[in-house]
Amino acid sequence: MxxxxxxxxxxxxxxxxxxxxxxxxxxxxxxxxxxxxxxxxxxxxxxxxxxxxxxxxxxxxxxxxxxxxxxxxxxxxxxxxxxxxxxxxxxxxxxxxxxxxxxxxxxxxxxxxxxxxxxxxxxLRPTIASFVPRENGSFNLLLDVGINADCKPEHLVQFAQLGTMYMERVMGMSRPRVSLLNIGEEEGKGNILAQATYPMLQQATHINFIGNTEGRDIFLDKADIFVCEGFVGNIILKMAESVYHIFKEQRGVQDDFLDQFNYELYGGTPILxxxxxxxxxxxxxxxxxxxxxxxxxxxxxxxxxxxxxxxxxxx
Structure with a gap:
């Protein structure tokens, strides 16, 4: 190689x-x-x-x-x-x-x-994905995180498919749980994009869609893949980086979970x-x-x- x-x-x-x-x-x-x-x-x-x-x-x-x-x-x-x-x-x-x-x-x-x-x-469009640490020591996958600020429902469905294949083949995860990042768990919540994407993800037989998740779920073991447009994903990613910088580097907080926010542990972001x-x-x-x-x-x-x-x- x-x-x-x-x-x-x-x-x-x-x-x-x-x-x-x-x-x-x-x-x-x-x-x-x-x-x-x-x-x-x-x-x-x-x-x-x-x-x-x-x-x-x-x-x-x-x-x-x-x-x-x-x-x-x-x-x-x-x-x-x-x-x-x-x-x-x-x-x-x-x-x-x-x-x-x-x-x-x-x-x-x-x-x-x-x-x-x-x-x-x-x-339709390539996507970039980022690992997000879980409080239990493992991680979730968030995509897109920046190159697709404006998306259509079919783009998000393909992001879910690409993320699923990455987690299955590269990370060895069987049937990873896919969620749509939204402002509420109930079907019908969110903006026009989220409302239109939800039924399409439900009908996608090649992914294991479990429904909506919220921002507070990103660091939990509620799903394995969080799908969103790049505008939202990039804001989440940059906010996580700032949390690590403030508490770890500026305030010297020692915490195992916080250590997992260090981007260097993941190396980089794959283009899928x-x-x-x-x-x-x-x-x-x-x-x-x-x-x-x-x-x-x-x-x-x-x-x-x-x-x-x-x-x-x-x-």
Whole structure:
């Protein structure tokens, strides 16, 4: 398996990305994964000594340009064809690598995925999902969390289907419970989108729909998958991040449940519904986050999630 990594992506690149590579090889000494590191040789070279021990386990591909965090995603992707993101997606499109991960410009990563490997036939819109910790130590899946601010009912139904396949194949969960995030549990509650989506989810035989859930249920064991439009999902995600930052980092609160809010434990956010395994990391990703991104995208490739989705939506 060959996994591509944009080592120029993120606020602390390339150092933290390279340190993440080292962590991965240290903690997984028997791995069959080969990494293809994409970045600017001049900027990366001073840090490659950190991974000297594993020279046979990685390949370096030079990219002369970097898409900065504040650049317009589509414009930058088109105008910087030799950026680490564009080069990485080029390798992915030509099947030189099996997956691609990075913590750079999120919009550019999404544009790269759409332009290079494209959406699976039959999928109306790709979605991005995020893990949300439960108070019992496990986790739920929330989607969409940002790329689809405005949705139609059929989009939410497909998000439920994509989330179900991810939880079943990648996380090994049997018949995960799907819920529609709403302002009340009763059928008929919510805005026009929620009211129209509910009966469609009821009729979807390929998912285990259990009804509506509310915001207070997200951290509980009431459902496994929470479906919503990206506008709502992103607000929830950012609020959870702020709770962690305030109580853990500013006030020094020590709590096992609060520790699970650390985004680095999950590595990154998978893009579901495209023809390859792609994972996007947080812009402030450290070595731990990069390591876990590699681990998680490796699992996606191993379980052949993409080919299963292609069969599901084209059959």
């Amino acid at each position: 060959n996994i591509g990594l944009d080592v120029m992506g993120g606020d602390f690149a390339p150092l933290e990305a390279i340190k993440g590579v080292r962590r991965f090889f240290e903690n997984h000494p028997d791995t069959a994964v080969h990494l293809t590191l994409v970045g600017d040789t001049e900027k990366v070279q001073p840090h490659l000594s950190l991974v000297d021990t594993w020279k046979d386990k990685y390949t370096f591909v030079h990219a002369t340009q970097i898409i900065e965090m504040d650049e317009h995603p589509t414009k930058a992707f088109k105008e910087k064809p030799d950026s680490s993101i564009a080069v990485g997606f080029g390798l992915l499109a030509r099947k030189k690598i099996d997956a691609f991960i990075g913590a750079g410009n999120t919009g550019a990563m999404l544009v790269g995925a759409m332009y290079s490997v494209k959406t699976i036939e039959g999928v 519904g495209i023809n390859a395994a792609v994972m996007i990391g947080h812009g402030i990703s450290s070595a731990l986050a990069f390591e876990n991104m590699i681990v998680n995208v490796e699992r996606i490739v191993q379980t052949e999630l993409i080919s299963a989705m292609q069969q599901e939506f084209t059959s």
